[in-house]
Amino acid sequence: MKAAVMRAPNEPLSIEDVTISKPGPREVLVRLKAVGVCHSDVHFWDGAFPAELPVILGHESAGVVEQVGSMVSAVKPGDHVVSILSPFCGSCEFCLSGHMSVCHTVNRDFFNREEGAEPRLSAGGKPVNQFLNLSSFAEQILVHENTLCAIDPEMPMDRAALIGCGVITGVGSVFHAAQVEPGSTVAVVGCGGVGLSTINGAAIAGASRIIAVDLADEKLAMAKKFGATDFVNPKKGDPVEQVKELTGGGVHYSFECIGLKQTAEQAYMMLRPRGVSTIIGMIPPGVNIEVPGIELLVTEKRLQGAVMGSNRFRIDFPRLIELYKQDRLHLDDLVSDRIGLEGITGALQNLKDNKGTVARQVVVFD
Known part of the structure; x- marks a missing residue:
């Protein structure tokens, strides 16, 4: 062959x-x-x-x-x-x-x-x-x-x-790992194939607002087809602050679909209290994610991973x-x-x- x-x-x-x-x-x-x-x-x-x-x-x-x-x-x-x-x-x-x-x-x-x-x-x-x-x-x-x-x-x-990969990773993370609730708010960081599938899954799950975050305006335009309701380009300001302003304090669920330390930490910081951040992107071996330890205690925010949705x-x-x-x-x-x-x-x-x-x-x- x-x-x-x-x-x-x-x-x-x-x-x-x-x-x-x-x-x-x-x-x-x-x-x-x-x-x-x-x-x-x-x-x-x-x-x-x-x-x-x-x-x-x-x-x-x-x-x-x-x-x-x-x-x-x-x-x-x-x-x-x-x-x-x-x-x-x-x-x-x-x-x-x-x-x-x-x-x-x-x-x-x-x-x-x-x-x-x-x-x-x-x-x-x-x-x-x-x-x-x-x-x-x-x-x-x-x-x-x-x-x-x-x-x-x-x-x-x-x-x-x-x-077999991109779609189940994105949609499955919404359905199984995060268990997004109808009417909740969602931020998806990274709008490649996995991110677009995550947005699609959040729309099927009934999220009321789905915020697409990406550096490329072309990908943000694509995200609209998959169900995104709001759009954030980090070139135009701090993405965490933009998401918090759109939602009055942060989202219920965030998904990191790139695999970078910076965006993983940003996805966590986009949460409101008791929010859940799910890391989907492949973060390279040896790279650690840092989040304020006190926030885990006093805000009950959660940081989790999901393999293949x-x-x-x-x-x-x-x-x-x-x-x-x-x-x-x-x-x-x-x-x-x-x-x-x-x-x-x-x-x-x-x-x-x-x-x-x-x-x-x-x-x-x-």
């Missing part, structure tokens, strides 16, 4: 012939139809997060099941599926208590082949590392069955793929698709460009350069 291989940070991805293994026990081979290019991929491509090289990046994908290994029960050949980077084992403390999205952070080896087994991916007779249990910048993926969710075959693949993806994905069918989840507006495999390096650079017109660039296979 053809795949975009990363061999060095900040260098163009190499389009190569890569060998993919046959499905083993509980493994599924999927022919991909669409893959979203996510800012999380940029963090590994530019070296901000470590990656074992060579590696095939990509993790936001949809396709059709081609083959299944023994003991697979969740999907069958011909099923249309969406992948996720937070698979679940089904038997650990986190899975059994309903927090499946955390499982992969403590049970990583469960989803991989045993040490010494044939690698899932190889090129020139040498192993190629699999990124986040997926490696979706390729024509096919070979994954554990608990990485996949079967979906309605009528769902367009280029929009279905987006549900605290999802239960086999429940959430079909529900999100139904919301899309009802024109409530605006996936069509999220796609800013459709590209081929050879266009991935340029798409990563667009995200790194923070181009204001980019929401989600999607690789589409014939």
Whole structure:
């Protein structure tokens, strides 16, 4: 198969012939139809997060099941599926208590082949590392069955793929992690693909005011389509003060969707007493967030994280698709460009350069 291989940070991805293994026990081979290019991929491509090289990046994908290994029960050949980077084992403390999205952070080896087994991916007779249990910048993926969710075959693949990361991260953080209440006020810091999905989720949840915060006026204009009611550009003044002025003291819920120390701290400071700030952006390793300790005590503000929207993806994905069918989840507006495999390096650079017109660039296979 053809795949975009990363061999060095900040260098163009190499389009190569890569060998993919046959499905083993509980493994599924999927022919991909669409893959979203996510800012999380940029963090590994530019070296901000470590990656074992060579590696095939990509993790936001949809396709059709081609083959299944023994003991697979969740999907069958011909099923249309969406992948996720937070698979679940089904038997650990986190899975059994309903927090499946955390499982992969403590049970990583469960989803991989045993040490010494044939690698899932190889090129020139040498192993190629699999990124986040997926490696979706390729024509096919070979994954554990608990990485996949079967979906309605009528769902367009280029929009279905987006549900697997950016959309579930944003919408899921609203629904599951923060549990935004109808009539409440919300601030979303960062209006890329995840931020726009967070805004969309807050609108579906019934928030009365949704304040979009971004340095790019183009992204603020896009945010209006997804449900934002107010707009703050930090170039025009302190964003915390702007949000407090708009809301008479701060919001009930804030979401940080960039992954920076400064914006994470700003999102917390935008809260009113007893507000909840949820960090969604990928803050680099070694970076600490600082908030006034006394505020945690006397105002009861809360600071929390949410990985992949605290999802239960086999429940959430079909529900999100139904919301899309009802024109409530605006996936069509999220796609800013459709590209081929050879266009991935340029798409990563667009995200790194923070181009204001980019929401989600999607690789589409014939």
